[in-house]
Amino acid sequence: MLTDFSVIQILLANLALLAGACLQGVAGYGIGTLAAPLLFLISPTLVPAPLVLNALVLTVFMLARNRAALQVREVRFALGGGVGGTVLATITLMLISAKGFELVFGVLILIGVLLSVGGLKPALNARNSILAGAASTYMGTITAVGGPPIALIYQNQKGPLVRANMSAFFLVASFFSLSALVASGYLGQRELQLFAVTFPGVLVGFWLSGKLVNRMPFDGLRPLILGIAATAGVAAIVRGLMSL
Structure with a gap:
């Protein structure tokens, strides 16, 4: 039972996911970058498993909406890298304690922010897709923020292609992440209840994104989103250090 969660916390969590799902529906990614830091601030138990489950369902909706633009050949390299990222994430989760999780969470969130603002423009090729897929799945499994690495290689592509290919990647990567979370004990009945x-x-949020897909100023919101993520990343690190 979720007796230790207040109605306010549940409402705030839904609002965070609404905003994140709307952002992802418009830009192709963003539910993790925006919602994960907010959910962590509401309660660390809301990440990663409940958010990964929500992101999995969202990607199914996204893929159905943008399926005409999907190019499977490009996605397969990123998924190959995702296998390696999943193995590393499973090992990490098995080795770290609850206190250590907060530190790792915070560090990975800040890495995601740095990747987003670093100005890197890697080409969309097999090697970069493999590396991005591995980094994205590793980060996505531990923090539910897997967007920044994979978004780097799609930043110069057109909207429908980005939304379709990234949705296909996130769909399979989510199953990778869930298998790692189950194996490491981070996904159980409580997490399923929180997802529900x-x-x-x-x-x-997904419904709203359909109304805003050509109107929402994603570039204008980007500094605010990254600012929220950075704040939560620092907060997680501080909490982890204080509990040592």
Whole structure:
């Protein structure tokens, strides 16, 4: 039971997921970058498993909406890298304690922010796809923020292609991440309950993204999103250090 969660916390979690799902529906990624830091601040138990489950369902909706632009040949290299990232993430989760998780979470969030603002423009090729897939799955499994690495190689592509290919990658990568979370003990009944009570926010956010897909100023919101992520990353590191 979720007796230690207040109605306010559940409502705030749904609002965070609504915003993240809407952002991902418009830009192709973003539910992790925006929602994960906010969910962590509401309660660390909301990440990573409940958010990964929500992101999995969202990517199914996204892929159905943008399936006409999908190019499977490009995605397969990133998924190959994702296998390696999953193995590394499983080992990491098995080795770290709850206190260590907060530190790792915070560090990876800040790495994601740095990747987003670093100005890197890697080409969309097999090697970079493999590396991005590995980094994205590793980060996505531990923090549910797997967007920045894979987004780097798609930053110069057109909207429908980005949304379709990234959705296909995130769909399979989510299954990789869930298998790692189950194996490491981070996905159980409690996480499934948290997913059930927060999923309505994703549904509303995805519906809203359909209304805003050509109107939402993603570039204008980017500094705010990254600022939120950086703040939560620093907070996680501080909490982890204080609990040592």
